[in-house]
Amino acid sequence: MAREAKYKESTKLIALSTKNKAFEFKKPLEKVIKYQGKPVDIRLHEDPQGFSYIVWKNKKYMLDVIEKNQNRYTIMINGVWHSFTVETPISLKRRRYLEEQGDSSSTVAIEAPMPGKIIDIMVEEGSEIKEGDPIIILEAMKMQNEINSHVSGIIKSVEVKKNETVMKDDVLIEIQKG
């Protein structure tokens, strides 16, 4: 309900990219986009095969929503994906405020870059590591992949066991930055 309220009160919607780039669109959403200061007409289509595409300056762009969770979106366009959160002016303000207040947490989680099986764990709780040190060997698609730490610090916790199967983005290890 709260979301509906914000939507109704706002005059525009903002798609915020993961790199914090904001794209503003006026409501109701018109089929005109301002690009490099100039308005450009766009047309949204669905072809008989079930692909959605936008026609922009006489070129077709294939689009697909590949992930959607409340206001978080991942859109595939011409084979490349882009992630956004869709915000109203109020929710964006709130988000920015929280970011400023946010604790600059000193714990970093190392996540599995792909689904696979843990073959070896090279660290244990309390061990000191440097940036680039190997921490885990993950087998995926028949390849053994060395997962390296992208920070220096002390291992706070090891969240996985040898021979365990993990999913993409599962937390493997937490590191206390230092």
Add this chain to the structure above:
Amino acid sequence: MKIKSLLIANRGEIAIRIVRTARKMGIRSYVIKTSKEPNAWYLEEADEIIDFSEDFDENLPEFLDIERIIARAKEHKVDAIHPGYGFLAENPDFARRCEEEKIVFIGPSHDAIYRMGHKTIAKELARKSGVPLLGGSPGAVANAEEARQIANKIGYPVILKAAAGGGGRGMRIVSKEKDIERMFTLATNEAEKAFNNPDVFIERYVREPRHIEFQILADKHGNVVHLGERECSVQRKHQKLLEESPSPALDAKLRKKMGDAAIKITKSVNYFSAGTVEFLLDVDNSFSFMEMNTRIQVEHPVTEMVTGIDLIEQMILIAEGKKLAFTQKDIKLNGWAIEWRINAEDVQSGFSPSLGTIEKISWPENEHVRVDTGVRDGSVITPYYDSMIAKLIVHAETREKALQQSSMAIRKFWIKGPRTTLAFCRAVLQNSNFRKGNFNTSFLSKELKLHYHAEPEEEILAAFFATYDYARGVHQFEEKPLRLEKSQKISPWVLKKRLR
């Protein structure tokens, strides 16, 4: 002997590819149904299905189960077995068992597979044939300490390779002495897992070579020809991502020199069937023998496009004992062909697998485009097999035109479902050094900074699409209060709406 029926011990696009040639030749095709892909497309393309799906052994995948394949082949009285690539294609025991059971193995002899599959024996054969080689250990390295000693002698960087390996598995590059022990263990473990053989050997590592391979055809009567080269330098972690034929790096003189070397190695094992001889080409045009692949390769279509020769058909004719119908001087390379591998991998997250259902797939159809694929709308990319969706092969008169046609074809290659390497293909096509033909195996790590390419307007269109979908969702949400009015729980927002 004329082959009348053929069992394909493989799946996916290569199974379909072999079925098509078999049909053209009037041969009845049989494929294997597994519980992992009971609805796969290749099953419908073949004439007969042999069902392995009731019986599921996690430790022995269907396409590796030699005795079961042989038994079922005999039961159905098939004349021959084509192994495709991967799985049992380079397993000498399988070829030997076929020979013992009087089933024609569409490939070389088990002896040739064994000797070329064993890297140290293959190197010795190349040395005896007078073909140049890289310095390194004469055989398998016993332990990390011996690895250290050899590496110190030949100088860093060195590469550790599985003796029974291939396809980039069990391979590790070591630049510094301090890493050798750890890398030796990694390579040994991986080799053991992947090939049931922990043996690894060491070679001097050429930093920025080109990977050039020659396609060979040899019959059972001692006739050997090469069908030109394939340029396979664009790789990631030793996995090929695209291949072209010919190579921008070779001229007629170098092609002849390398082709002659490839033929010499082929003859050293009395090889017959199709095969591939791989070389590393250094910047000074010196080359060294790497290995011989004793199977049909994933990238064989580029050779087919420029030579006009159906390699699967030739493999079958050779297996029947026929003589090659052409000699070296008949082989002409016509135009330029490039194969783009479209895999279900997320290039924007380090090429991690992106499994799932292909909801929709479509590509442009024209004289320049050939697509070899094992999937269609609704097919599933499973974790059991490789991540390949399709091979897009583009053929034109010149490299420049082939690149141009590639850009158009990739733009119109639409896949709804998993994330794919199409984004990577676009990045490669944008790169000026690639366009100039100026690249080597370090292309991905050094030259191609971003492994995907997006046009600037695409992000704003994606942003619009997200916003549009969101707004539509909220709009649907607004309809609900009408129904809520009838119930007891009336939302204050509904009231607010009514009051206005």
